[in-house]
Each structure stands twice: as C-alpha cells, then as structure tokens.
Amino acid sequence: MAQCENLAIDGPEWVIAVSCNPATFSRDIRVLRNGGYELTRVVPVDQFLWSSHLEMFAILHRNKTSA
DSSP states (O other): OHHHHHHHHHOOSEEEEEESOHHHHHHHHHHHHHTTEEEEEEEEEOOOTTSSOOEEEEEEEEOTTTO
C-alpha cells in the first residue's frame, strides 16, 4: 500500500498493477484513483488453470496537465 500511496503523490504517467488478491487489488486501485489516476483497463488472467487463483492486471493513466 505504501508504494501506491507514493505513486499517487508523484508517480509516472502510466502504471500497470498486477495482483492475485482481490481485496488488496481493490484497495490499491482506490488509492491510485484517489491520487489522480484513471483506471483504463482491467484484464483478468487465469494463469493457473488447475487452481482457483485469478491474476488481475490493471492499466492506469494520469493526465499530468490536470494533476
């Protein structure tokens, strides 16, 4: 969470977030969105077909001119 808080303050224009935990994914995306990032895409990936785990990939963009 500390990394997301730092990114929200002064991060790059684009962020790609990856998580296998829906609770922490939601928490971290909320921090980034509150910091000015727009969630542009979320892609679920069933990387381990024999398990119930689902990886989440998110692409976030910050418009530096409005930040």
